[in-house]
Amino acid sequence: MLATLLVAAAAAQAAPPPKLAEKCPKLSAAERADIEAPDKFEFGSQLAWYAREQCVPMSEARRRMNLQAIAPSPALVEAIKANEAATFAGLWIQHQPTYGVVVAFTRDAAKTLAKYTRDPLYIPVDRPAASERDLNEARLRIGRELARFGAKPGVAFVDVMKGTVELGYSGDLSAFNAAVARGEVALPSYVRLTGPRPLPAAPELPAGWRDTVKAFPTVRGRTGNGPEPDILISGMMVLENGCLRLKQGDGPSRLIVWPAEAALEIKDGKPVVIHRLSGERVPVGRIRLGFKMRSPVDVTEVDGLSAACPGPYVYAGSFGSMAKYDAQDREERITWFMREEKMTRGQAEAAERAAQARAPRWTALRKNLADQQPEAFVSLYATVDGATLQWAGTSAQALAAVPADLRALVSVQIVPKLIAELNAAAADVRAQLKRNGLKGEVQVMEGAGRLYLSGPDLPMLSRAALAGSLKLPPVVQVVSNGASFDGYLDKFNQSANAALEAAPDFAAIQALIQDTWLPGVQYADRVGPRRKPGPGEARDDARMLVALGWTAEDLKRHRAAGFDPVAAWGQINMLVGPEMLAASLRDTVVAELVRLVPERLGDGSRTTAEFRIVESLKGAAKIGEIVRVRLISGYDADGTFQQAGDEPIALPGLPGSLSNGSRWMLFLSPTFNDHRARLSGGRSRPGDQVSFRAFIPVDGDALDLRYVSDSWPSSLAKVRAALVPVDRAFNAAEAQNPGKVAARRLP
Numbered sequence: 175m176l177a178t179l180l181v182a183a184a185a186a187q188a189a190p191p192p193k194l195a196e197k198c199p200k201l202s203a204a205e206r207a208d209i210e211a212p213d214k215f216e217f218g219s220q221l222a223w224y225a226r227e228q229c230v231p232m233s234e235a236r237r238r239m240n241l242q243a244i245a246p247s248p249a250l251v252e253a254i255k256a257n258e259a260a261t262f263a264g265l266w267i268q269h270q271p272t273y274g275v276v277v278a279f280t281r282d283a284a285k286t287l288a289k290y291t292r293d294p295l296y297i298p299v300d301r302p303a304a305s306e307r308d309l310n311e312a313r314l315r316i317g318r319e320l321a322r323f324g325a326k327p328g329v330a331f332v333d334v335m336k337g338t339v340e341l342g343y344s345g346d347l348s349a350f351n352a353a354v355a356r357g358e359v360a361l362p363s364y365v366r367l368t369g370p371r372p373l374p375a376a377p378e379l380p381a382g383w384r385d386t387v388k389a390f391p392t393v394r395g396r397t398g399n400g401p402e403p404d405i406l407i408s409g410m411m412v413l414e415n416g417c418l419r420l421k422q423g424d425g426p427s428r429l430i431v432w433p434a435e436a437a438l439e440i441k442d443g444k445p446v447v448i449h450r451l452s453g454e455r456v457p458v459g460r461i462r463l464g465f466k467m468r469s470p471v472d473v474t475e476v477d478g479l480s481a482a483c484p485g486p487y488v489y490a491g492s493f494g495s496m497a498k499y500d501a502q503d504r505e506e507r508i509t510w511f512m513r514e515e516k517m518t519r520g521q522a523e524a525a526e527r528a529a530q531a532r533a534p535r536w537t538a539l540r541k542n543l544a545d546q547q548p549e550a551f552v553s554l555y556a557t558v559d560g561a562t563l564q565w566a567g568t569s570a571q572a573l574a575a576v577p578a579d580l581r582a583l584v585s586v587q588i589v590p591k592l593i594a595e596l597n598a599a600a601a602d603v604r605a606q607l608k609r610n611g612l613k614g615e616v617q618v619m620e621g622a623g624r625l626y627l628s629g630p631d632l633p634m635l636s637r638a639a640l641a642g643s644l645k646l647p648p649v650v651q652v653v654s655n656g657a658s659f660d661g662y663l664d665k666f667n668q669s670a671n672a673a674l675e676a677a678p679d680f681a682a683i684q685a686l687i688q689d690t691w692l693p694g695v696q697y698a699d700r701v702g703p704r705r706k707p708g709p710g711e712a713r714d715d716a717r718m719l720v721a722l723g724w725t726a727e728d729l730k731r732h733r734a735a736g737f738d739p740v741a742a743w744g745q746i747n748m749l750v751g752p753e754m755l756a757a758s759l760r761d762t763v764v765a766e767l768v769r770l771v772p773e774r775l776g777d778g779s780r781t782t783a784e785f786r787i788v789e790s791l792k793g794a795a796k797i798g799e800i801v802r803v804r805l806i807s808g809y810d811a812d813g814t815f816q817q818a819g820d821e822p823i824a825l826p827g828l829p830g831s832l833s834n835g836s837r838w839m840l841f842l843s844p845t846f847n848d849h850r851a852r853l854s855g856g857r858s859r860p861g862d863q864v865s866f867r868a869f870i871p872v873d874g875d876a877l878d879l880r881y882v883s884d885s886w887p888s889s890l891a892k893v894r895a896a897l898v899p900v901d902r903a904f905n906a907a908e909a910q911n912p913g914k915v916a917a918r919r920l921p
Contacts, residue, residue: 198229205231228269238273244709245295246275249672254290255306261286264306264334268297278334280305303337304364312365313339319359320367323350339365373450376437383438387445388416389480390438391431393489408496411461413445417483420463428488430463431476436493449493456495464492504530510558529559535580536561543575548601551575552593562587566594593618599647600625606645610638619651628653632825633815639827650829657806657816659778659854670852674717682726683719687712692744707744715743722759722866723845728907732757737903752839753896755867761793761842762897764872764890765801767832770824772808777847778854780808780816781824782862783832785840791894792901795842802862803840804847822869830871830878839870839877839893 194206201209209225209232225235246265254262254277263278274297279286283298304312309332317327320343328342339362347369353359409422411430419427432447439446439455447456504526511522536556543551543563550571552564560583565572572586600616603625607614614630627650635652638644674680691704707715719729724739732739742757756762765785772781783803787795795801807817807824817823822838823831832838844863851858871878875890 194226197226201229201231208232234273238269240709241273241295242267242710244713246277247675248668249675250290250296252668252672254287258286259307260305262306263301263304263337264309266335272297301335301337304362306332306334308362309334309337309339309364312362313341316341316359316361316365316367319353320347320350323353323359325350337364340368341365342368342370344370371451373435376450377439377448379438380440383440384416386416386440386443387413387418387438389478389483390418391429391476391478391480391483392434392436393431394434394475394477406462406464408460408462408499411447411456411458413458415482418445418447418458420461420488426486428486429483431487431489432493433491436490447493452494454494456493460496460500462494462496462499463488463490507558515559525559529556532556532580532583535577539576539580544597547575548594548598550594552589552597557585560584564589564593596623596625596649599649603627603646603650610644612638612644623649625650626653627651632817632823632828636823636825636827636831646829648829652823652828652830654807654817654819654821654823656819658818659806659850660774660780660810660816666853666855670849671717673852674720674849675713677720677725679726680716680720683724683729684709684712684716686726686729687715687719687740687744690738690740690744692741715740719743719758721846721849722843731907732903735903735906737900752868752893753900755841756792756897757900757903759793759841759843759866761795762791763787763793763795763801763840763842764789764791765838765840767834767836767838768800769834770832774808774811775859776854776856777804777851777858777862778856779804779806779850780810781805783824785838788837791839792897792904793842801842802859803842803865804850804858804862820867820869822871837872838865839868839872839890840865841868842866 194201194209198206209222221232221235221239224238225232228235230238251265258279261280261282263280265275265277268274268276274295276297276299277283277287278299278301280302281300283300287296287298313330313332316339317330320327320341325343325345325347328344330339330341332339347367350359354361407422409420412419412421412427414427417429419429421427435450437448437450439448445458448454449456507526507529508519508522511517511525512519515522515525517525533556536554540554543554550565550567552566554561554563561580562585563572563576564587566589569586569588572588573581573584576584596618600618603616607616607630612630612634614635615628617626617628619626625647627646630652632652632654635644639646677683687707688709689706691706693704719739729739737757739757742754745754752762765787768784768786770781770783774780781804783805785801785803787797787799787801790797805818805821805824807821809815815825825831826833842863843866844858844861846866847862847864848858850864872890877890877893
């Protein structure tokens, strides 16, 4: 798609491009000047690079960007896939010789496409062989058959343009091949199996090598083309008690479980890990690992484990030395000394060496201050030419804690005592987790004034809190695993969007949006000019407004009454207050939790939270009414607990969690619950709602903003005041009594 090409083109900016006149001789001088001055244009340099890549004027590049936002139409694609699955072969964006959306069929492409559209933007192409449905079914089926016969399926790639499937695998393919030969497994000609490259032989280890390294565990079977991506991490590879382990920061080291591509060599009595494909040799020291999120299913998948080298483990999918990256960092530091300190190259190199020699002393000082003066020490981090010490106290006290020969290199920042208190609270939470046998990472978020607790088993955490053995302070915010809808699939997203676009007044809503002036985009150093949404943005916004229950007539009435939901929604992702979110929805309330009901209804949610409304801030909700709010958070069918990132913890006993009697500000929408159900291929239960984008804990007049922007008012009274004009406009638009607003509140 165009966006992919734009990103790739932007990445290519590091290389000097050929002269535009040579690359694109058909462009006029004025058109080339436009491309070479991208700062004049709305989309910046990425658009200019696309224009350069395709040799088209900036106006044509912008036209294509706008077309990409509206084509291919999800409704059109959904209809073709539903009715022509036997012959539909896929679609893709074509950039040359003309721009368009190629719609391929295995036969009769022009005739078939004409049944759905005659728009010249869509280009029919006959691509014989397998349909898109056949390609995807083959990908899934052959992957299952590989696993059934003892091989491990890896990454699969469906190429609809060529009509092929490339499926990676690792392990022994002999049993699968035998099944194909005897006709038990049908392997289509358009499926190509790609195994890992053969490994060179590992070097022979000397006798007595275990005197140096007691164990060298490796995963059985190749992992390079497996389905799980690597996450790049770095640290120190250390030899601890004869075991090669990864050390990061002050935490415990982890035993490295190496990929099958790794081999061990003992050279001059020291271990070196060799990558058998690349030939790279990695000694003890700085290392980068392609970290796998999950460890092997069980230890039988790992060769070379030994009780002499116990866990915890880090499962490496790839590895390499940090030497190249360290050299780049060193060069940047030298350049800094030359530029900022006006040093010669030789002086800068000497200063850089001295700075690196001090690094272990900064590490030791950081640990000593944290251990000996936790009430005042906040943080210490090394800079290019020294270190910055953050301290809750006086500068004199801070410098007195620093060795005399380092004081001249230390810059002291005096910080509020709150930060020191957060550090002390973090240490206490870590100690409590350890006493309870719970895992979790505690991070001090100084700007937010909170502690983030990530990675724990939430049900175990809740049980410990309810039992009284774990007492988390209110400043703790438990960071969830970011669960998504129960049962979400991409195909449901397409059909859900098609349902929104099928609204009878969808085009009218889109036209209203495109005719609405919005504030300029906020950049770091300026605010852009006022703007009107383009067609792609207007289509996305129209979908959301339909999903939130708006009709074109509703929008016109509310705009005439003095508060425009279209303009409010257009600013929803900016740093705006609650009035903008309230203007986009029908009801904003304060409600008290009655109970949580675990129930999976096939609508994408896992739990129902029943609330009693105690105050209506905007809309027509009635005090005392019980509303059912569906939550993504909750238990899966297999008993695994899932927690959504933008919802309160749906377990009792934890700070900011949903507990009976707790009060919350909610932004209610029954229609968005309908849409969310369609995203999971289901239907919503009549009367169910969601709180759209925000759950705000309410304690008296105080609002806890942990689940929304810190730019919001922290006082309920201020929110009430901000919502008065919104509610007045709602009442006027709905022909209700404006005086009713003051009577919709319970103590």
